[in-house]
Amino acid sequence: MMGSWIExxxxxxVYPLGFVGAEREARARDGVVHRLGHLTSWLDYAVDLGVSGLLLGPIFASSTHGYDTIDYFRVDPRLGDDADFDxxxxxxxxxGLRIILDGVFNHVGSDYPAFQRALAGGPGSPEAHxxxxxxPAARSAGELPDYATFEGHRHLVALNHDDPGVADHVVAVMRHWLSRGVSGWRLDAAYAVPRAFWSKVLPRVRADFPEAYFVGEVIHGDYAGFVRETGIDAVTQYExxxxxxxxxxxxxxxELAWALKxxxxxxxxxxxxxxxxxxxxTRIASQLHDERHLAHALVVLMTSGGTPSIYAGDEQRFxxxxxxRVGGDDAIRPAFPKKPADLALFGWPTYRLHQQLIGLRRRHPWLHRARSRVITINRSDLLLETSYGADRLWVVLNLADAGIxxxxxxxxxxxxxxxxxxxxxxxxxxSVPPHGWGILGRRNEARAADADMS
Known part of the structure; x- marks a missing residue:
């Protein structure tokens, strides 16, 4: 089973292709461009933020945005090569930072070599399965088949997860990169893959890498049932x-109280x-009607049970x-400057707030499995007790124009x-001011925490 490190x-x-300013299409640039070093130069920034790992978007060779893979065993040449990755x-x-990779195993890009060979070789070709x-029933020369896609995108070709060769391939890919030093996988579009596929693949990978962590992208539905039937460790908590x-x-x-229940x-x-x-x-600073409540959103994230992630740039109020639409992700996947010192000044107070709340969570590791109990609730204010076993904190949120x-x-x-x-x-x-918030601990614990910080 997964290692205790995830607790x-x-x-x-981080979305690497955007972060390093890579070209939109791989064919726009010949050869390898060594850009992973750009991300490496931000690792100290991540450590100072307080995180313990990186959740990376796609890094494998693809035609465009990374989710149209053409080679699972090669670093995207817009990012670099094997030496850059190592x-x-x-x-x-x-x-002390662990790395989780994005595994796009529901579909491949239409330029994927095995798919092109299947089209050329016909229904009897080895990779057609x-x-x-x-x-077509009466196939004429050069006539191509129809094929299943990911959510209707013709350039994203769905894999046949009933074929044993696909399972063997996914196992090989996972093992390869885990052996290269990564610690786990985010399974893209996991909800679109038959659950039985994951239940067959993951035990084979865990046999060699028992501490590996697997989180599946699941948008809605029976999250607990999905975890139970697939053997995945976790799913993305969109609710x-x-x-x-x-x-x-x-x-x-x-609404928040119900979701926490x-x-x-x-x-x-x-x-x-x-x-x-x-x-x-959409980035949280743009999603919120009142940016004074960005802190409230972060407080809930950092005091609720779960394995939290911060999307790069949110900590700077991007x-x-x-x-x-085509290109509709560009605004949320921008290039980052050469170094943190080049960031705009307006974002640093939000960064320091993130440091404070991440630090609080790291001092209370039991929050990984914490439960939330409503003590007092009104439409615009909420007092919660967050606890696990004998440990507890209190969280108070106020959205009103008056203090409470x-x-x-x-x-x-x-x-x-x-x-x-x-x-x-x-x-x-x-006493909480208008649009204010607070986190409290037991008196002796709070004093001890203040002493540790001094």
Whole structure:
């Protein structure tokens, strides 16, 4: 089973092709361009942020955006070569950072060599069984078959997951890169792959790499059932992501409370991968109607159970809107400057907020499996107790234009947030300013934490 390292993991999610400013199409540039060093130069920034690993988007040779793979065993030449990858892994390891790769195993690009050979060789060709091809009944010379795609995109060719050769290939790819030093896999479009496929493939990989972590991209549905039937460690928690920004925008924290209740039920069987931004969605700073509530979103992420990730740039308050058109991902997948010092000044206060809350989470590793209990809730304010076993914190959110006072029935002190406290009779009154928030711990624990930070 996966290693205990994931219980302490906080991930920095990077889309490499965008990060390094690669060309939109691979054919626009001949030869290898050694750009992975650009990402390597940001590893100290990631360490200073407080993360313990990198969740990378596609790095394998592809025709365009990385999700149209043409060679699973070769680094995309727009990023570099094997030597660049090995240097990157070594640099990350030296800094204590683990790497999770993006495995696009539901489909391949239409330029994938095996697919082209299948088209040329006809229905009797060895690799024709790798794909879901429908050949014309009376096939004439040069007439091509119809084929299954990923969600109707003709340049994304669905694999036939019932074919043993496809399973063998995916196992070989996973083993290859795990042996090269990565620690796990994000399984792209895992929901589109038959569940039985994962249940056959993953045990074969785990036999050689028992500490490997596997998280499947699942947008909606029965998350717990998917984990149970596939053997995957976790899925992407889109339910919580949506509830966070939607409840903040609507000023309706009952939606968040309901989502946290469902989230707690998932934690009974698995630990979801949590986020407030990724490479496929509008950035959180653009998603929120009131940017004062960006801190509230981050507080919920960092105090809820799960394996949290921060999408690179969100920690600098980057903006970007996802659009459903050709090039509609460009705004959320921008190139990063040569070095962190070249970032705009306006983003650094958000970076420091991330440092503070990531640091708090790392000092409370039990938050990985924490449950959230509502103590007091109104439409625009919420007081939660977050706990696991004997450990607990309190989180208070206020979305209103007026301040509030809420009571915790024990003596607690501030761990983070702009709040004022008063203690009486063993209880704590918490004064929260308009659009404010706070995190509290038991009085002795909070004092010990302050001493550790001084």
């Amino acid at each position: 302490h993991a906080i991930l920095w999610h 240097a990157f892994v070594s640099a990350a390891r030296t800094r 790798w794909f879901k091809l429908t050949w 919580l992501w949506k509830a966070i920004w939607s409840s903040l925008n609507d000023g309706n924290l009952f 469902r989230h707690d039920a998932m934690l009974e069987t698995f630990v979801p991968q949590t986020f407030i931004g990724n490479h496929d969605v 903006h970007g809107i996802k659009e459903h 006072v809420r009571t915790i029935e024990t003596e607690a002190d501030r761990l983070a947030g702009d709040i004022e406290l008063s203690h009486k009779g063993g209880a704590t009154d918490v």
